[in-house]
Amino acid sequence: MNKKKTTIKDIANVLDISPAAVSKAMHDDPRISAKTKNAVKRVARELNYQPNHLASALRSGKSNLVGVIVPRTNSNFFSSVIENMEGVLNKAGYNIIITQSNESFEKECKNIDTLLFTQVDGIIASMANETVDLSHYEKIKSKGIPLILFDRGENDLNVDYIGIDDYESSHMIIEHLTAIGCKRIAHIGGFRRTRIFNNRIRGFIDALHKHNLPHDKHLLIESSLTLEDGRLKMQELLSLDNPPDAVYVASDYAALGALQVLNEQHVKVPEEMCLVGFGNEPFTSLVSPTITTVKQHSEQIGKIAAETFIKRIEAKNWKPKLEKNILKSELIIRNSSNRHLSIKSS
Amino acid sequence: MNKKKTTIKDIANVLDISPAAVSKAMHDDPRISAKTKNAVKRVARELNYQPNHLASALRSGKSNLVGVIVPRTNSNFFSSVIENMEGVLNKAGYNIIITQSNESFEKECKNIDTLLFTQVDGIIASMANETVDLSHYEKIKSKGIPLILFDRGENDLNVDYIGIDDYESSHMIIEHLTAIGCKRIAHIGGFRRTRIFNNRIRGFIDALHKHNLPHDKHLLIESSLTLEDGRLKMQELLSLDNPPDAVYVASDYAALGALQVLNEQHVKVPEEMCLVGFGNEPFTSLVSPTITTVKQHSEQIGKIAAETFIKRIEAKNWKPKLEKNILKSELIIRNSSNRHLSIKSS
DNA sequence: TACATTTGCTTAAACGATTAAGCAAATATA
DNA sequence: TATATTTGCTTAATCGTTTAAGCAAATGTA
Numbered sequence: 001m002n003k004k005k006t007t008i009k010d011i012a013n014v015l016d017i018s019p020a021a022v023s024k025a026m027h028d029d030p031r032i033s034a035k036t037k038n039a040v041k042r043v044a045r046e047l048n049y050q051p052n053h054l055a056s057a058l059r060s061g062k063s064n065l066v067g068v069i070v071p072r073t074n075s076n077f078f079s080s081v082i083e084n085m086e087g088v089l090n091k092a093g094y095n096i097i098i099t100q101s102n103e104s105f106e107k108e109c110k111n112i113d114t115l116l117f118t119q120v121d122g123i124i125a126s127m128a129n130e131t132v133d134l135s136h137y138e139k140i141k142s143k144g145i146p147l148i149l150f151d152r153g154e155n156d157l158n159v160d161y162i163g164i165d166d167y168e169s170s171h172m173i174i175e176h177l178t179a180i181g182c183k184r185i186a187h188i189g190g191f192r193r194t195r196i197f198n199n200r201i202r203g204f205i206d207a208l209h210k211h212n213l214p215h216d217k218h219l220l221i222e223s224s225l226t227l228e229d230g231r232l233k234m235q236e237l238l239s240l241d242n243p244p245d246a247v248y249v250a251s252d253y254a255a256l257g258a259l260q261v262l263n264e265q266h267v268k269v270p271e272e273m274c275l276v277g278f279g280n281e282p283f284t285s286l287v288s289p290t291i292t293t294v295k296q297h298s299e300q301i302g303k304i305a306a307e308t309f310i311k312r313i314e315a316k317n318w319k320p321k322l323e324k325n326i327l328k329s330e331l332i333i334r335n336s337s338n339r340h341l342s343i344k345s346s
Numbered sequence: 347m348n349k350k351k352t353t354i355k356d357i358a359n360v361l362d363i364s365p366a367a368v369s370k371a372m373h374d375d376p377r378i379s380a381k382t383k384n385a386v387k388r389v390a391r392e393l394n395y396q397p398n399h400l401a402s403a404l405r406s407g408k409s410n411l412v413g414v415i416v417p418r419t420n421s422n423f424f425s426s427v428i429e430n431m432e433g434v435l436n437k438a439g440y441n442i443i444i445t446q447s448n449e450s451f452e453k454e455c456k457n458i459d460t461l462l463f464t465q466v467d468g469i470i471a472s473m474a475n476e477t478v479d480l481s482h483y484e485k486i487k488s489k490g491i492p493l494i495l496f497d498r499g500e501n502d503l504n505v506d507y508i509g510i511d512d513y514e515s516s517h518m519i520i521e522h523l524t525a526i527g528c529k530r531i532a533h534i535g536g537f538r539r540t541r542i543f544n545n546r547i548r549g550f551i552d553a554l555h556k557h558n559l560p561h562d563k564h565l566l567i568e569s570s571l572t573l574e575d576g577r578l579k580m581q582e583l584l585s586l587d588n589p590p591d592a593v594y595v596a597s598d599y600a601a602l603g604a605l606q607v608l609n610e611q612h613v614k615v616p617e618e619m620c621l622v623g624f625g626n627e628p629f630t631s632l633v634s635p636t637i638t639t640v641k642q643h644s645e646q647i648g649k650i651a652a653e654t655f656i657k658r659i660e661a662k663n664w665k666p667k668l669e670k671n672i673l674k675s676e677l678i679i680r681n682s683s684n685r686h687l688s689i690k691s692s
Numbered sequence: 693t694a695c696a697t698t699t700g701c702t703t704a705a706a707c708g709a710t711t712a713a714g715c716a717a718a719t720a721t722a
Numbered sequence: 723t724a725t726a727t728t729t730g731c732t733t734a735a736t737c738g739t740t741t742a743a744g745c746a747a748a749t750g751t752a
Binding site: 005050051052053054055057058063065072073074075076078079082090095097098099100102110116117118119143227256260282283286287288 | 396399400403404411424428429436441448465489602606629632633
């Protein structure tokens, strides 16, 4: 049992050279001869040498670790973003550390502390729903390491941001719903304090005006957008004196809750009520009827976020500033708003 | 702008004491006076001191980091396991690093390398579907750090394991299906080489015998258990000369695929065909009809895995050995196998 | 041959914290 | 008062790696 790990010193001893030479040989320093390099690499393999990350990170001040903070990993969107981010970062020699805030502000603060403590070289994050106070994000900026936000971002921080055009997405949805004859369109939106949800709400209102549709206050509801809350808000809408003929929900989970209520109360979808979700979660194409939704191009968001990080870390004297990267979203029309085609699973 | 981070040296300079005294004061060493301790802590706060994890980990040989490997984080089961693991570990002063294998053997190997490279104090893992060769897991053991497996484990590694009783779960399911009158029960199972799926298959076969039901070879199919493969395998079963009257699928995702096919082909569930899934993913209670499934107590699995890790790390001269912690699962009966009650959403 | 340059290494300091060992001063014990 | 013990620190080594500086030997140049 060789419990003791092999270090560059061990390799140096075997070859009777200095540890410094070994270190340089491993990093292909031009001032080390090919013969020595080969010998070092051979012995390293033989002794099963694994470089000690802590030591090199301590000395060089670079950990090659990128911290990632997401509200939850159990949504397809975030899981896909992470996967694509990881692909790009791994190729560039970085490894990622995933943490989840569970939509809790307190947890998000703890995550940031953990990541800074682990000496990550940068942080890529999407904010929790609860987050309003941004001082803990300022902490990242003040450390001088890159901070990249995606999806749930905040302009006030003046850092890079990658996301989709939420305002425009709402327009796309209203356009589609009016085209199929909807006259009273409701919106179960997120909390206005979150920028993306605010943008969706603004887009919703402006699009209604554009199409000369009534903007009834009762038809615009803020929600935590969980499945359960989607159910409650749908019940609210159904109990109105003059209920809507279409509902645009700002999250697929809440849309699913809404659909459950509609099914339970035998409201025919899409005949009596059209439904549109947001996010293109896999289940939207699995439930009955399938749910019309918005695809956010999580692959691109992940890749671009990672590439932005690399760009920032490689730029020598870079100062954080607001730089937005807004991608186009895509409306995926399914049966919950399909009034002209025969209804079958997509 | 104070870019340079404060170190114990800075604190020492302010108070005109040695860095060693500062370090000890921070750790409440009994040989440091209360007065000095207070002064150190005050200055630390004033200078916004953050201990350098790399340095302390390098010196002490402990990183207080635990690596977690899961197939994917976007399932409710794993996401919940992680959440509960984290709760216990944080309290004990550990932070976790989550990595996902995406069910790929190669990715799993890379993850292990990353985690070992990051000098984690231990690893808690659930194996990828693809994994057959276990040599990379041996690498963890040979480092002398604790390895804890859950859900997808492997006895051959002789390490701690936390999971549910898969064999018994199959019995529960068959018991339920026979009780409601099913006579020809099929099983879309996972690959036999994965222990948990093999146990479910063994349980399935033994339970059939126990209830004097036929064990038709065509009614037992191995599958990758993705949604798509669930569809394909269901189509296979429906095209048999003598199709089954119930299907037990070893994963909720594949069960959902099966349900789609049944709905599309207008096979009435549960009247003509009963369906049972596995895992209690949220969507099983959301689709129509709702799917009967098995709850795995992810909260407990996460907690126990974390507690086992702590137990191992605190035991001085502990040698890895097989120690199983098998939890009881729970059958959640929903409409897809509800033949006696009126059919409504649960 | 005399000097400059290049090659291929070595030396030694550093990164920031921990910790065994040591030492003077204060306090306790006889 | 003389000695032992405790208190409260300091010194210096260490963890494993990186890297600036330095220095012989080999090679190139005039």
